[in-house]
Amino acid sequence: MADQYAQTREDNRPAGTPAIRWEEPPEGPVVVLLDQTRLPAEEVELVCTDAPALVEAIRSLAVRGAPLLGIAGAYGVALAAARGFDVDDAATALAGARPTAVNLSVGVRRAQSAYQSALAKTGDARLAASAALAAARQLHQEDARASARMAEHGLALLDELLPGGGHRILTHCNTGSLVSGGEGTAFAVALAAHRAGRLRRLWVDETRPLLQGARLTAYEAARNDLAYTLLTDNAAGSLFAAGEVDAVLVGADRIAADGSVANKVGSYPLAVLARYHHVPFIVVAPVTTLDPATPDGAAIEVEQRPGYEVTEFISPQAPLTGAGGGLPIAPLGTQAYNPAFDVTPPELVTAIVTEEGAVSPVTAEGLAELCGRSRPATSG
Known part of the structure; x- marks a missing residue:
């Protein structure tokens, strides 16, 4: 079941809240999004704890824009892997969330491929999840460059x-x-x-x-x-x-x-x-x-x-x-x-x-x- 919740930033810094980031609080990894449906009235962050929540955020345009959708898709696969959900199911749902934006499916496939390759090589789901996250982070850095x-x-x-x-x-x-x-x-x-x-x-x-x-x-x-x-x-x-x-x-x-x-x-x-x-x-x-x-x-x-x-x-x-x-x-x-x-x-x-x-x-x-x-x- 999709699990997401909102949190309002108290500082609202002029430098701006990142559009997306990965966090690992004690209760488990999450993908944190700046909810773009709430702008410009307020900066509210949407915290996604599973892939269905991220799919809903994509469909509702809380997160949007071709390059960022690719990054979000990659982080979504990594999130499913890190939390022990079915990675292939998550990848399918994420890739189909918005069909026109090709970056979304590119990002999903990149993290999914990294996960599958590491799993086939090591047989260790935790190492495979780390590989998916590394692929997502690399895509994020590449997009900035x-x-x-x-x-x-x-x-x-x-x-x-x-x-x-x-x-x-x-x-x-x-x-x-x-x-x-x-x-x-x-x-x-x-x-x-x-x-x-x-x-x-x-x-x-x-x-x-x-x-x-x-x-x-x-x-x-x-x-x-x-x-x-x-x-x-x-x-x-x-x-x-x-x-x-x-x-x-x-x-x-x-x-x-x-x-x-x-x-x-x-x-x-x-x-x-x-x-x-x-x-x-x-x-x-x-x-x-x-x-x-x-x-x-x-x-x-x-x-x-x-x-x-x-x-x-x-x-x-x-x-x-x-x-x-x-x-x-x-x-x-x-x-x-x-x-x-x-x-x-x-x-x-x-x-x-x-x-x-x-x-x-x-x-x-x-x-x-x-x-x-x-x-x-x-x-x-």
Whole structure:
């Protein structure tokens, strides 16, 4: 049975609470998450004592973001192993918790493989559990390093495409430290531009229906003293028309072999707007998000979320009166279309930036070459 509980941090330090960490209190190991559904109102940590609790945290978006989901999946396998649960069952449940995000299954498989290999070699379940935890920790560290390299490559690309600095960047959803072992993906590039004195403005899409931009990206931008402005998603077009956007930076949850990019729903319209207005549309993601086994965009499974996320306003401050725990904003019985992601075709993507460098133009051949260089270093 899923076992999780919340604990509120008393210090609420400006440096921020880690998005995920492994702890070993006397009562047994746990995975501790910063509950992102409670931000920005309060920093509350969710303590998961078993894999089902972590699966529920993933599905409810308490923990989210492609790279962080990979880390969470790996820690979930290690948690099952350390507490003596069925590791293969836990791995299956974790990997299927959010089907579009390929990093989740990559992280799960990495820790599961380490566990199985050690168990086959030693026959000792405790040593196998230690191996799974070591694999999860290594993935966590690798993601932090990858984040730093993506920021460097992304800033170099921005400076090449937009000489002179003063970048005005539009971003969608949340791609900062809340989705990463480091400072993020697309947001990390904007942060690097800010630190270099070359960020004029970060335009933050609200990102409906769950407001990850308004709640999370604005939260991270404010904590890092970025010059930022929040806008509703449907205001982006007027911003482009006014000539106020120099580049679009987004993350990704899965990148197919042909360069099609699945990202938070609303990304595809931005790519279309960017192409019409001759603005670079740049995707920033670690190589673990590249999926050679998915041939093209049509083969990407797009997660469908519950309709109440659209028909209710979900917020920590909202009265809990709706079926989904939010404030109803549509008539009772209203049907809703609520895909979590959309798919942007490669011809609309200016560049894909990874820790191994940028691919531009985005082609199957360029991505295959990148995967060939990077996979041996990132698989486990």
